[in-house]
Every structure is written in structure tokens, then in C-alpha cells.
Amino acid sequence: MPTTVRDRLVDAAFELFEQQGYDATTIDDIAARADTSRSTFFRHFRGKDDVVLPDHDALLARVGERLSMSAPGSRAIALREGARVPLDHYLAEGPTAMARYRLASTIPSIRDREIASVQRYVRLFAQHVHGWLEDDTDGPLRAELVASSIVIAHNHVLRRWLRGEQDEPTTRAGLDRALDRALLALRADPSAGGATIVISGPDPDVEQVLEQVRAALNAPR
Template sequence: MPAAATSRDRLVAAAFELFEGHGYDATTVDEIATRAGTGRSTFFRHFRGKEDVVLPDHEALLGRVGGRLATASPGGYEVALREAAGIVLAHYLAEGPTARARYRLASSVPAIRDREIASVQRYVRLFAQHIHRWLDTEPDGPLRAELVASAVVIAHNHVLRRWLRGETDDDAATAALLDHSLTLAVSLLRAPAEPGGTPTVVIAGDQADVEQVVQAVRAALGKKPATPGLGSS
């Protein structure tokens, strides 16, 4: 570990070493503090318990995400959503092996898994809060805001899980995959087009009779002339 590592960094590193070597349940706070070269009081200045030492600093991340969304200007909402999701992904990528060790622990320790699931909902609520502010006055705005918020978090987590499982290792490729996934997620930021499509205009000459006009309209709409059959007169 770098000499400049903080006591918090040392506690996190020590905790993961012990969790992977001895198991989560068998590891005590005292053992973590001793391995990190600190005392219990230092541990509890940074964390409330073992679960907190495992989880990323979601408070700081939520603050950064909220700060980026708060600065979004009309016309820049999509960029803000992409950059806000990118903040979270970049944090996990920077953690490297620690993030993957946490993922393995969450797969086997219910308390950690439950905390991570709860944190996902906090991100959804934060995104929704800002997207509602942007869209609520538009057609179907409140519904679209909820859909976009959930979709952005789902897109981010889909990409993050692939990286955590080792399916992607290249950071640039992972960021590109997030960009692609978010393209799908943010599509409802733009109001759907009104039904009906573009009107078709047919111009008929002065000498055209009704039958000729009908034939011209059918041709313009790509319809074949009606074929006489049962029920026709």
C-alpha cells in the first residue's frame, strides 16, 4: 500500500484481506484495526461497523452525482445523465480489485447484499428527483421521469456487473459500453412523436373524376385497388 495511504484506506485494505482470508463473519473489528495499524477508536471514527468498511462511500458519490445533475441546463440533460452515471462507474473502476472483492462478498453475505440493494434505490430516487424537475410539465413527464431514472441506473449496473465479473477488463471498452447502454436508457427524455405520422398530400387535376381521385389516394398510400368479392355490390 502507498506510504501516503490514509488510515481509512488502510482499514479498508485490511478488512478485505481478512474477509477473504478468514471469512466475513469470523473477522472482528479489533482484528481489522490491528492489521491496519490503528485502534478501535480510529475504526469507529470512519465506520459504524464491518458492513460500512466493505461498502463504497455512497454519501460522497451521491453528492457528486447530485451536484452534476443540479448544474444541467435545458438542452444538456442527456449529457448530465451520462456524466453523472460515469462518475459512479469511474469510482468503481478506480477501486479495481477492491470493488471485485466487494462483489464476491455481496454474493455470499446477505447483510452486504441487502445494503447494496438499498443503495441502488437511493441512486434511482436521486436521478428521479432531478429528471422530474426537468420533465414534469411535459406530456407524460412524471411517468417518463420515473422510467428514465430507473433505466439509467439499470444500464449503469448492467455494465458495472459485467466488469465486476471480469467479462470486460478494458476501462475504455467498459466506458464505451456504458455510453451505448445509456443511449437506450435516455430515449424517453424526448417526448414521443404524436400518433398519426406525416400527412399524405395528393394533387388531382381539374378533370379527374371521383374514381380517379380514389385511385390516386390509394396509390399514394401504397394500397392496391379493392378487389370485388363477397359482400361487394
């Protein structure tokens, strides 16, 4: 059950979008379904697109707060937990998040704003990683690689859940596995020198080779 006026407005909007379509639904319709007024709607949202989209400002603030509390020995953990913030939000929304995904596939204005929000997350992660690697010659490049990889990994796993291809536990485990790969550039240590060599037999299994590479990169030097 929605507990705030904002929640009632969001629930009312999605109910109406499902019943009569996005374009046919007016702000007055949403306010009436939520048993409130048009002026109350505009105290919470600027328009129909805003009632559809999650509060990315709040989510970004939570991610940034988690990243800012990281210590040198726990940066990978901070990045993982930061990536889980938006995933946890979407999973908690459940059907609302899935309905939003369907709308974004058909309403260009919603799709464009979701795409723009992705870049905000990339910039946020890159800003923090760049600060951690500021003394590294390749720091700016590695920061961009790590940030982009984290967001791509998150969105890949999230979309599978939004399409109903996997359940919540599988999605959480899938994010952990995806982040293993996304964080490889963070763990790279150019100052260590030398090369890491992985030897596989004929016709190697790609997944097995990747696991060998991950284990080699994580091994103490």
C-alpha cells in the same frame, strides 16, 4: 499504497476477509492489521458492513451536483456524466470493488444494503428528471422510466466488469451504448405529434432495427 487511516482500514479489512472469511474477521482484527485502534475504526465506520461498502453518500452528492448544473440543452449529457460517477469510482477501486462484489453474493447484510443503495440512485435521478419535465403530462412517468433505465444500464455494465467478463475500456464504451437506450424516454417528444415508422425487410436483425429506431428518434423534426 493507502494514504489515509480510512484507506488502511479498508485495505486491511478486505485482506482479512479474503484470508480468513468475513464472519471470522473481527473489528479488532481489522484495526490491528491497519496498525490503529478499535476506537479509530469507529471514528470512520459504524461496523464491518460499512468498511466493505463504498461511500454512497459522497457518490450521491457528486451525482446530484452534476445533475443540478445541467442546462435545458445539455440534460442528456448531465445524465450520462452523472451515471459515470459511480462507474469511475468502482473502476478506480479495481480489486477492492471485485472483492466487494464477491462478498455481496454471499453476505446477506451487504447484499441488502447494496440493493437499498440502488434505490437511492434511482430516486436521485428521478427527482432531477421530474423537475425538468414538470410541465409534461407524462413527466412523472417518464422521469421514473429514465431514472430506472439509467441505473439498470449502469449496473448491467458494471456487473460484467466485476465478473471479469470485460476490461475497463470495453466497460466504459458499454456504458455509453447502454445509456443510448436508457435515455430514449427523455428524448421522446409527445408534443411533436404523429408516429415514427421504421420499415425493415424480412427476418430483420434486432440490433439493426434498434439502431434504426434510435436514428429516427434523434432525427430533427
